Amino acid sequence: MPGLFSRTPKEADATYDASGIIPVHVGIIMDGNGRWARARGMPRAAGHRAGTKNIRRVLIEAVEIGIKALTVYAFSTENWARPKDEVNHLMRLISQGIQDELDELDARGVRILHSGRLAGVSPSLQEEIRGAVARTKDNDVITLNVAFNYGGRAEIVDAIKAIMRAGVSPEDVTEELVSQHLYASDLPDPDLIIRTGGEFRLSNFLIWQAAYAEFYSTPTYWPDFDEAELRKAVAVFQHRDRRFGKIKDAER
Numbered sequence: 001m002p003g004l005f006s007r008t009p010k011e012a013d014a015t016y017d018a019s020g021i022i023p024v025h026v027g028i029i030m031d032g033n034g035r036w037a038r039a040r041g042m043p044r045a046a047g048h049r050a051g052t053k054n055i056r057r058v059l060i061e062a063v064e065i066g067i068k069a070l071t072v073y074a075f076s077t078e079n080w081a082r083p084k085d086e087v088n089h090l091m092r093l094i095s096q097g098i099q100d101e102l103d104e105l106d107a108r109g110v111r112i113l114h115s116g117r118l119a120g121v122s123p124s125l126q127e128e129i130r131g132a133v134a135r136t137k138d139n140d141v142i143t144l145n146v147a148f149n150y151g152g153r154a155e156i157v158d159a160i161k162a163i164m165r166a167g168v169s170p171e172d173v174t175e176e177l178v179s180q181h182l183y184a185s186d187l188p189d190p191d192l193i194i195r196t197g198g199e200f201r202l203s204n205f206l207i208w209q210a211a212y213a214e215f216y217s218t219p220t221y222w223p224d225f226d227e228a229e230l231r232k233a234v235a236v237f238q239h240r241d242r243r244f245g246k247i248k249d250a251e252r
């Protein structure tokens with residue numbers, strides 16, 4: 001009997017094919033840091049530290065695989081509702097992460113983007129985020145889009161505001177126009193969305209862009225999600241049949 005996480009035998013056995021189709025844009029809901037730490041008798045903060053460190057390992061493997069853009073969900077508009085200590089710790093980790101990793105990210109040709117609202121974030125962190133984006137804007141090995149203070153609904157509201165401010169008339173509002181007003185409008189829609197930590201929900205992540213993304217959930221907690229896990233997710237993606245509402249040519 002295939003288990004919950006290997007829905008079909010075909011997916012359970014999927015092996016990664018380096019010459020197969022590679023997702024251009026992958027989104028990752030990096031969930032399970034708290035449970036990872038608790039399972040080790042450590043405070044949640046230790047899980048967030050381990051989780052932040054793990055981005056580097058997965059990013060390097062993504063480059064190896066040939067993925068061109070990675071959007072990582074780091075902090076949601078709903079995460080402000082967590083205890084103040086945890087929120088402050090997450091803010092410090094982002095800031096620390098930029099300070100510690102920016103030189104190497106830049107040297108590796110990583111273009112950093114930020115998706116989310118800067119309003120509400122401390123002025124010094126705003127400055128660090130703007131600086132990282134500006135410094136790496138011409139890099140082209142891979143795009144690391146950090147969804148931070150990000151909500152999919154907030155993003156759509158912000159797009160509507162921008163469109164209305166531009167005085168666009170209702171007849172001219174199209175799906176393309178909405179897409180063009182999203183935070184990272186030059187990225188293609190994600191092909192694959194990975195969620196670690198075992199849940200089967202988007203939690204307000206890329207809700208517009210995910211319309212036809214393939215969804216992959218693994219019980220592995222984010223700090224343990226390694227190179228082999230990323231390859232496995234891509235392998236499963238390679239075995240999916242993306243129809244985009246059409247039917248297969250063979251069935252016409």
Ligand code: IPE
Pocket residue numbers: 030031032033034035036074075076079090197
């Ligand atoms: C994901 O891990 C990181 C953030 C949401 C910032 P969690 O902190 O949600 O970990 P769990 O889900 O409680 O284990």
Ligand code: IPE
Pocket residue numbers: 029030031032073074075076079199201203
């Ligand atoms: C989603 O995880 C947000 C991030 C990974 C940053 P959550 O832990 O906040 O999601 P829920 O609350 O389980 O839906």
Ligand code: MG
Pocket residue numbers: 031032033197
């Ligand atoms: Mg969680």
